[in-house]
Amino acid sequence: MRSMTQLLYELKTLLINQMDDSKGRMEDTSFFEKFVLEICDAFYADEVTYFKLDYGRKYLHIEASTERYLERRYIPLGSCAVFNDGELYYYKDFQVEALKDFQLYLPLKRENGIVGLLALKEGIPGSFEQITSEEGEAFSKEVLKILNAAIYMSEITSERRRYKQLFRVTEKFHASMSMDAVLGEIISTLQEVYPSFTYFLLLSHDNANHENLPIKDLGYDSENVAVMQAYVTGTVQIEDEWTARKTNLYAPLKGKQGVYGVLQVIAPNARMFSEKEVEFISLLANTAGGAFENAQLYQQSRRLISDLQLINETSHKLNLNLRLSETMEFMKEQIMDSFHADEAGFVYILPDGTANFLAGSTEFFHSDRSGLYVDFLKEKICSTMESLFIGDLQLKIPNKDVKYRSMMAVPMMESEQVHGFALVLHKDPYYFSFDTFKLLQSLIHHTSLALANSMLREELEKMVITDHLTGLYSRSYLDEKMLESMEKDHEGTFILVDIDDFKKVNDTHGHQIGDDILIQVSMIIQSSIRETDIGARWGGEELAIYLPNFSIHVGQGIAQRIQEKVSEQTEPKVTISCGVSYWTKGHKDHVKALFKRADDALYVAKNTGKNKVLVQD
Incomplete structure (x- = not known):
């Protein structure tokens, strides 16, 4: 066995050489590995392991060992009764259950107690018996001096590197939004x-689309109290997971206005965090929390500016006196683009409680499948007059087949009355954020008056061009549309309708029944023509129909069908006579001539038996 003096000299030489090779930085653990190898050779030992003591957490842990395959072990001081009085013996007959494989223990002591332990496994039987207590204690003191120097240099190096990184990253934090x-x-x-x-x-907030970053949602988990403790208290928490052989450190990302999340640092093999490491990670987390808060506030301000621009642009557009169909189409495009919705609809509630979808709603709302959503919303919105923000509609109506699970609905109100609501849907649950919901509320609130004005304007326009009794268009509107058709279409058919013996109906049943007959005939006409066709009140008991792009044969067939329905469906029963005229592209013609030909045909029909359809010569 090498002498203690010679061994100490070699260990000091090893430290100096390590400092020289690493230029005083001591950034790696190679010194401690070489250190235990030197002692192992000097004592002819099978194994030498250097245990370091963590006073704060009362554990011994392996700092270096000649056995490289050893997993890092932690030995709680409670299992070593001799630690209770602050001393650890190095006699070969000292046995600790967790250290029973070793035969010699050299405690490393400072004035305030034990700081570590060298544990040696005997290679040659009886070789450790030559070491006296005095020699062991003196050797331990000198070894501790060497280790203290190495640890001090290593800590200075690590701390300098850490804070250099902290300074660098702080500069980057302040330069980034x-x-x-x-x-x-x-x-x-x-x-x-x-x-x-x-x-x-x-x-803790909505943080999607972070590429290649190890991010998890911060949610309450009763099995992980340390995470919530760090988040709620704003203090660092440390927990050991012995079964998983790891140690977790949770540092809150704290700004001036609150805590935005928690940084989880996992040390493998249950490695303990030193006070310096905890301090550094805490500083980094606090610095990052402040920078994260600034970046979030900056992005929120940009989003608010974007939202205000959207509201301003929409309000400006709606105040241009657009037609209702143009207004709703524009609103739909704004909502679909801004919210990335799957469907957007606008429901108008009639005085009788019936819900109609306005033009501009997506195709889904013109199908029967939309009834599920409208029925669910109409009652709630009309009774509460409040907006609805539902993350998963399936939970609200579990017995229904819900295709769109995310829902936002905002009432369209004017003079504290609900006139309808805007409805936005997406297939995925919890797709819309609460900020998106607030934006939709602002958008509908700022545009409700413009929408109401647009609807009132169209109602007024309809009143001007509509006969109030029959609901058919006025004669002036019919003239205007026929003139437009004769300029752009290829052909058209005009039908002039007269109720036979209408004066007799008034004389027999009264003018109220006469008006009712006019309404009945008008409803039959409206149900028999297309939306693009025009039914109008010509004057008195005479009505008119214009069919753009219909040939004379088709027009005659429609007139005959209306004639038959009137004789079958009116009460009291009346009949009608019809005169039919037409025009085609390439022949010089005009509206008055078309009227004249139909009127001549009607005259013949009235004077040849009535209740018939006659076509122009």
């Missing part, structure tokens, strides 16, 4: 300083 950039810098800095650790960012 991107939340992704801030979060990325946290992870890259920790990976550079502690490459063997694992990291996760547990964030």
Whole structure:
């Protein structure tokens, strides 16, 4: 066995050479590995392991060992009764259950107690018996001096590197207004300083689309109290997972206005965090929390500006006196583009409680499948007059087949009355954020008056061009549309309708029944023609129909069908006579001539038996 003096000399030489090779930085653990190898050779031992003591958490842990395959072990001081009085013996007959494989223990003591332990496994039987207590104690003191010097240099080096990284990353934080950039810098800095650790960012707000960042949602988990404790209290929490052989550190990402998440740092093999490491990670997390808050506030301000621009642009557009169909089409496009919705609809509630979809709603709302959503919303919105924000509609109506699970609905109100509501849907649950919901509320609130004005304007226009009794168009509107058709279409058919013996109906049944007969005939006409056709009140008991792009044969067939329905469906029963005229492209013609030919045909029909349809010569 080498002498103690010679061994100490070689250990000091090893420290100096290590400092020289690493230029005083002592950034790696190679010194401690070489250190235990030297002692192992000097004592002819099978194994030498250097245990370091963590006073704060009362554990011994392996700092270096000649057995490289050894997993890092932690030995709680409670299992070592001799630690209770602050002393640890190095006699070969000292046995601790967790250290029973070793035969010699050299305690490393300072004035305030034990700081570590060298444990040696005997290689040659009886070789450790030559070491006296005095020699062992003197050797331990000198070894501790060497280790203290190495640890001190290593700590200075590590601390300098850590704070240099902290300074660098702080500069980057203040230069960036991107939340992704801030979060990325946290992870890259920790990976550079502690490459063997694992990291996760547990964030409390909506944080989607962070590419290549280890981010998890911060949700309450009763099995992970330490995470919530760090988030709620704003203080660092440390927990050991012995079965998983790891230690977790949770540092809150704290800004001036609150805590935005938690940084989770996982040390493998249950490695304990030193006070310096905890301090550094806390500083990094606090710095990052402030930068994250600034970046979030900046992005919120940009989003608010964008929202205000959207509201301003929409309000300006709606105040241009657009037609209702143009207004609703524009609103639909704005909502679909801004909210990335699957469907957008606008429901107008009639005085009798019937719900109609306005033009501009997506195709889905013109199908029967939309009834599920409208029925669910109409009662709630009309009774509460409040907006609805539903993350998963399936939970509200579990017995129904719900295709669109995310829903936002905002009432369209004017003079404290609900006139309808805007409805936005998406297939995925919890797709819309609450900020999106607030934006939709603002958008509908700022545009409700313009929408109401647009609807009232169209109602007024309809009143001007509509006969109030029959609901058919006025004669002036018919003239205007026929003139337009004769300029752009290829052909058209005009039908002039007269109720036979209408004066007799008035004389027999009264003018009220006469008006009712006019209404009945008008309803039959409206149900027999297309939306693009025009039914009008010509004057008195005479009505007119114009069919753009219909040939004379088709027009005659429609007139005959109306004639038959009137004789079958009116009460009291009446009949009609019809005169039919037409025009085609390429023949010189005009509206008055078309009227004249139909009127001549009607005259013949009235004077040849009535209740018939006659076509122009």
